[in-house]
Amino acid sequence: MNSPLVLEPLFHVGPIPITSPVLVTWAIMIALALICRFATARLTLEPSRFQAVLELLVSTVDGLVADTMQSEPARYRALIGTILIYVLIANWSSLIPGIEPPTAHLETDAALAFIVFCATIYYGVRALGLGGYLRTFAEPSWVMIPLNVVEQITRTFSLLVRLFGNIMSGVFVIGIVLSLAGLLVPIPFMALDLLTGAVQAYIFAVLACVFIGAAISEGQASRKSDGKEPTSP
């Protein structure tokens, strides 16, 4: 019996193996692209109900970014909003029979965490410059450089492990209960899984904001203490 944590390729495109998370992610991408293209084709100043929902979603993402990062949300809206929407839909995709959520596999969570890691570095360098960003690792003293480097890696690792553990455990619990009990018994666990998926999506997006915001604000705080002008993020 193969481990459920091991991905088996469904098919190959050339030398590239295509696994189920990739396939489900493509499906999610296509669905989101079509919905967004259709939904935003008829935007008006007097919004319909669906447009109001979309505006509420965008306003929520903007509020999340603004509250967490204390910065203008336009620059981070696409990244944070995409992470929130994708993780939420990926987590809830387990409701479709036969679909295993992509976030229940380590590769997808690692990809998301890697993107957040790279975004943290990108926005930190963009806001503070390369030297300024690197100097943040020496705060409050150079002795802290190893610890800060380790912190960058471990918090990214914790990000992916948290999402992976929660979603994977939910899938396992439902699978185990379904194999042990009848057809309707897993439903409460599935409902709980929905709540867990929403909470994990929100936590992942908030932590992404926190990490990026920390990369920006730490440098600005150190520059203020040095008497230098802060760079606009």
Place this chain on the structure above:
Amino acid sequence: MQIDWWTLGLQTANVLVLVWILGRFLFRPVAGMIEQRRVLASKALDDARVAQAAAEAARAEAERTTADLARSRADALKKAAQEAEAEKQGIIAAARTEAERVREAAKADIARARADEAAAARGRASALALDIADKLLSRLPEQARIDGFIPGLAEGLAALPDEIRAGLGADGHPVRLKAARALSDAEVNACREQLSRALGRPVEIACETDPALIAGLELDMPHAAVRNSLRADLDRVAGALAKGSKAGAPGSNGSATP
């Protein structure tokens, strides 16, 4: 447990592509619409502020106009009150003048009425006196109505100026002698004698009867007259009474001397 690096790479690319898709087709247009609505709302608010400022200015102007109107109204009322007071004073003055005029006219009417009443009273007194005198004379003999008045007539004639006396009866015309009753021949002769003596030359007389004389004689000449009759005496008394009443001294008829 092992990591499928191909899946990791593909998922990373997938998420990045999804970031672009959602950013391009969801977040940008929706955020743009929100921003557009915010701009329109801000513009509407600005327009509302401008309109409010204009309304405030209009209200201030209206209040200023109202204050000006109130001030003008107060001034107009004050002016109207002054004009009304002036007109009132004018009306009062005119009324006083009219009242004074009416009072003066009433005074004049009263005085005239009093004068008329006095004249009427005098007339009645004269009539009464004539009646009394007539009744008294009726108790005397008829001769007394003439005899006692002939000397007085001669004295009156003698008192006339010389030129008048010289012209009396000089052109051959007889002297007109009026008597209270028809004279007898003796009385005519007596009169002729007395008058001739007074004139210093003989004179002819033409006798006329005038009962209004009551008693006595009168001479009528073109430019003079000699009255020595009871009627003339009563007229003089009445004239004296009238003069006394005009002078505000009633009861002066006893002082008149015939």
